[in-house]
Amino acid sequence: MEKFVTLTDTAIPLDIENVDTDQIIPARFLKATDKQGFGDHVFRDWRFQKDGTVNEDFVLNNPKYKGSILVAGNNFGCGSSREHAAWALVGYGFKVIVSSFFADIFKGNSLNNGLLPVQVSERFLSELFQKVKENPKTEITVNLEKQSISVTGTNLTETFEIDPYKKTCMINGYDDIDYLLSKKDRIEAFEAQKI
Amino acid sequence: MGKTLFDKVWDAHVVDSIANGPQVLYIDQHLIHEVTSPQAFQELEARKIPIFRPQQIVATADHNTPTLNQHLPVKDALSRNQLKQLSENCQKNGITLYELGHQYNGIVHVMAPELGITQPGMTIVCGDSHTSTHGAFGSIAFGIGTSQVAQVFASQCLLLTKPKSLRVTVNGTLKKGVLPKDVILYIISKIGTNAGTGYFCEYAGEVFENMSMEGRMTVCNMSIEMGARGGMIAPDETTFNYVKGREFAPKDVEFDKKVAYWKTLPTDADAVFDKEYTFDASDIEPMVTYGTNPGMGIKISGNIPSLKDASFKKSLEYMGFEAGESMLNKPINYVFIGSCTNSRIEDFRVAAQYIKGKQKAKNVTAWLVPGSKQVEAQIEAEGLKGIFEAAGFQLRQPGCSACLAMNDDKIPQGEYCVSTSNRNFEGRQGQGARTILASPLVAAATAIEGKIIDITQQLN
Numbered sequence A: 001m002e003k004f005v006t007l008t009d010t011a012i013p014l015d016i017e018n019v020d021t022d023q024i025i026p027a028r029f030l031k032a033t034d035k036q037g038f039g040d041h042v043f044r045d046w047r048f049q050k051d052g053t054v055n056e057d058f059v060l061n062n063p064k065y066k067g068s069i070l071v072a073g074n075n076f077g078c079g080s081s082r083e084h085a086a087w088a089l090v091g092y093g094f095k096v097i098v099s100s101f102f103a104d105i106f107k108g109n110s111l112n113n114g115l116l117p118v119q120v121s122e123r124f125l126s127e128l129f130q131k132v133k134e135n136p137k138t139e140i141t142v143n144l145e146k147q148s149i150s151v152t153g154t155n156l157t158e159t160f161e162i163d164p165y166k167k168t169c170m171i172n173g174y175d176d177i178d179y180l181l182s183k184k185d186r187i188e189a190f191e192a193q194k195i
Numbered sequence B: 001m002g003k004t005l006f007d008k009v010w011d012a013h014v015v016d017s018i019a020n021g022p023q024v025l026y027i028d029q030h031l032i033h034e035v036t037s038p039q040a041f042q043e044l045e046a047r048k049i050p051i052f053r054p055q056q057i058v059a060t061a062d063h064n065t066p067t068l069n070q071h072l073p074v075k076d077a078l079s080r081n082q083l084k085q086l087s088e089n090c091q092k093n094g095i096t097l098y099e100l101g102h103q104y105n106g107i108v109h110v111m112a113p114e115l116g117i118t119q120p121g122m123t124i125v126c127g128d129s130h131t132s133t134h135g136a137f138g139s140i141a142f143g144i145g146t147s148q149v150a151q152v153f154a155s156q157c158l159l160l161t162k163p164k165s166l167r168v169t170v171n172g173t174l175k176k177g178v179l180p181k182d183v184i185l186y187i188i189s190k191i192g193t194n195a196g197t198g199y200f201c202e203y204a205g206e207v208f209e210n211m212s213m214e215g216r217m218t219v220c221n222m223s224i225e226m227g228a229r230g231g232m233i234a235p236d237e238t239t240f241n242y243v244k245g246r247e248f249a250p251k252d253v254e255f256d257k258k259v260a261y262w263k264t265l266p267t268d269a270d271a272v273f274d275k276e277y278t279f280d281a282s283d284i285e286p287m288v289t290y291g292t293n294p295g296m297g298i299k300i301s302g303n304i305p306s307l308k309d310a311s312f313k314k315s316l317e318y319m320g321f322e323a324g325e326s327m328l329n330k331p332i333n334y335v336f337i338g339s340c341t342n343s344r345i346e347d348f349r350v351a352a353q354y355i356k357g358k359q360k361a362k363n364v365t366a367w368l369v370p371g372s373k374q375v376e377a378q379i380e381a382e383g384l385k386g387i388f389e390a391a392g393f394q395l396r397q398p399g400c401s402a403c404l405a406m407n408d409d410k411i412p413q414g415e416y417c418v419s420t421s422n423r424n425f426e427g428r429q430g431q432g433a434r435t436i437l438a439s440p441l442v443a444a445a446t447a448i449e450g451k452i453i454d455i456t457q458q459l460n
């Protein structure tokens, strides 16, 4: 897993609530048996019309907006547990998702793939949307060490929560398997005493 | 202070705790399927880590399987490859697999309970969010991502932070024609799609106590649709009777010993929940959804609300509905009875009872997809197949089918489908398809009439 410490970049504003993982990656793209190529299909049915032509109205197709930070509406990543959603977002080039609320499984999946979910207040989120829409060149800095997110050249800043264990993993690029394997003895002892 | 059912099962599975961090939770049973497991097998292989406890894993092929001609090779090359990978991975690692055509094959959340793999007090995981279904037995069951599938492969454990507790109590008696599906659609419509995020939910009260195991599974199945990782119902005589005698259930003395333990699991009277909701059964009517998330539900005779926000408008636009209008008499061309929410024998009995002697409307394509080979066999044994065929319904072979439309069972662009599945997201049943979630009874009635009708009027 890639390490994450800080990031400064522009953002893409996806001002839609309840974005579910079926939208992030539709089920018909789940037939692959490896993790490659999902980035091409991220938000497939929003990015393209049914006839395969590009949907100019969708924000990812708007040349004004670029960046590895996705700012999204409340309750991002609800629905299916498919980790393909996280792979698709990472594959497309996102490193951070900002929202006022993330669905549980999606949050875990992101953290396991080096994609940082940054949960901010409703107010901060709406100010962020406004800033990015007003000026697509707006730069946002996410500092995982300090657990802070701020908009360059403004006093707009907020801290965010993250599980301390997960924070250590992200900063060092560790994953849970390494940790669990180091606990083998305890796990076996647990099995032995279990009824 | 007393403990909740959830506390008791959770605490009995904690192997270790990280200071200020997650806990190491032991997993008793791991269920896998073809779509969310290949990358986990790959990960372990790449890192040369063996599967730690292959005998605690059971696999099935369900998400990506055809529902016609299952005896023939699967036509779609990508699907065929995915199924082949699962077979190879299971064989290589000594994992039990009920592949396509096997007498125990079926949707993972239908197959495991009916085989007695699912038991009270267990921890159960699967790379599928509707793993919450198994909570109906008083087990902690929840969906996981593929990285976590790899973690369980490697260590039979997961690193997790204990969720908060939530209880939904429904007392009273359900009205005629109100099914477990209506109960859960009602609850989600009341508390919303993220009321449960960060929580594990317990369903309590007379309505659930009086419900069959199959009904309880329908309810727990949709816990994830209110954001909860899982839902649970206290094990009782109904649970024990269901488990008893099933293929993988404990036998004889072993069973009695287990029952004695299971009886200690229900929530203590003085236990405190972080959040509670209470509803009255008499307030619940047959439900339908009108929007693009499962919380957008109304009683069948009600009107679509009028809300101002942008997502509400976007949702109605997608569905082609107007704020304030009634859903009654909306013409419907597709009906799907199936999915891990409603594809068990009781669901088909309810449908058959209504359909018997009637004819499906001409405009309707009606698919009935059993949850497992065993349900399929039971449908035949009980003579329901004849009823369905005489009425013009298509009885297909088991699998997830049009619930997620990964195979050929897709609802065409712009068409409405009254579906007994659990998600009405945009494009879930096919690109541009419009899903209306309902109970098997409402689905059957819609197929007969070719439109949504007020089933309550007809029943009274």
Ligand code: SF4
Pocket (backbone or CB within 6 Å): B062, B063, B107, B108, B109, B128, B130, B339, B340, B341, B399, B400, B401, B403, B404, B421, B422
């Ligand atoms: S029936 Fe639908 S919800 Fe259930 S396991 Fe299959 S795809 Fe998932």
